[in-house]
Amino acid sequence: MNSLEDNIKCSVCCDILQRPIMLCTGGHNTCGTCRNNLRECPTCRAPFSTIRNIELEQMIEQIQMCNIKLPCFFASKGCKFTLGLSQKESHESECRFRKFRCEGKYFAKWKCDWSGEYKDIHKHFKDFHNNHTWMEYRTEASMKVCLERDFLDIQIISFFNGQHFFYYKHKVDVNRHKVYWTFQLVGTKDQAKNFYYEFEVHQGPIRKFKVTEICENDNTNANDTFEKEKCVVMSFAAVKNFLNEEGELPIKFRIMSVKKPTGHSK
Template sequence: MASVDKVTECPICCETMTKPIIQCKAGHSMCKGCVTSQVICCPICRGPMSDIRNFGLEQVIESLEKTCKVKCDYTNKGCKYLLEPRKKNAHQLECKYRKFQCEGKKFCKWECTWMGNLDELEKHFKGTHSNHCFMTFRTEASLKMNLEQNFLDLHIINFHNGQNFFWYKHKVDTTNQKVYWTIQIIGTKQTAQNYYYEFEISQGPTRKFKVIEICENDVVDANKIFESEKCVVMSFKTLKTYLNENNELPFKFRIMSVKKHSTS
């Protein structure tokens, strides 16, 4: 007997079919949106296509999405999520049991070929990228600034002895004359909504620039966050007024749980 996943899966996009659903002359179904001009025959039986709508399967899928839950493909690794069929693929892109590529390669373009599990990620950074491990969920430091060239930086942050892990990401953009920071949790979008960060730049005891922002998860492209400016962003002109005599930028940040904050 075919599984729920296979019955509802489009043979073209390999995701749960979405309306309108059409079928070939032999009765095999697929998303109409997937049938482009290049699809000249059924991908299952290679028979002729048709414009016949499969209303019955559309109703079945709607019913399943309300009542049926499916397991994540990473269940055997420990994932306990039960999901609506149409949400399964999106979840697996952010599931913490997925395989991870080195974030330094993805964000900073480091020449690193590492791939591994989440529980190996911190060990990889400490062993291979040790200069990018010193930040904690409460960090206070001074950053040497060079506004003459583009710059990307990344640090892994261990939150409460491995309860969660976060990425600190920083970008100097000479084209837009702006500097950006963001902090992303390694996990799902739902989990990310439970955390925020406070980021403060200061000059002396009274002059301060402070941003409080909800965390995004690590699946979101940091450059998209910077483009939207839903992060810490400062123009070169303003930033220069915060530099100390050593051309350093004093800053601090902390990562907080929304739930803990609301009950304190």
């Protein structure tokens, strides 16, 4: 017997049905937008009808109004969350039990078709992109910065021996004459709010450029973060002013957890 969640799932996108809900001649439900892209039902290969399932639309609306909790789509893989329909989609898009793809392909356009589970992400980088694993959650280095061409870099950072993982993402944008850095927790947005980073560019003991910012999560588009400049941003002119004698940019950063308040003092 099908569960409630099975009954309100689209047979095409496997997500909660969105109105208008359309029926195929075999009785399977499909989101209207999904139905528009198909010639026949993917479940039974029957043709689609022009009948709209008004009763099911009303039932889903009632579920939303009553805030009935449903299990995460990845419950069978171990996720314990139960959520209302309004939170379900956003949670599943960042759930730790979702399928991950190589972040280097997504952000830096690497030719890598890997996909896998959360527990295998760091191992994947170690096995196939080992030169992108050298950073630690406290790092000091002098980095080469070429301001003559666009550039993207990503590193994976283990936080306290794999308790968490973070992505360091770096971009040189020649068109805008700007350089960007940001750090993203591999996890949910709520978890990411518990961490922040301090990033410093320096030249000697006195001249410093320093930014402190709350971490984003890996489901956040880094280019949107760069666009909003909710990150470390330096103009090309500022970068040139901090280059050392070897023409490299001295940087240091650390990722830290936000300290929770312990209570009000009397």
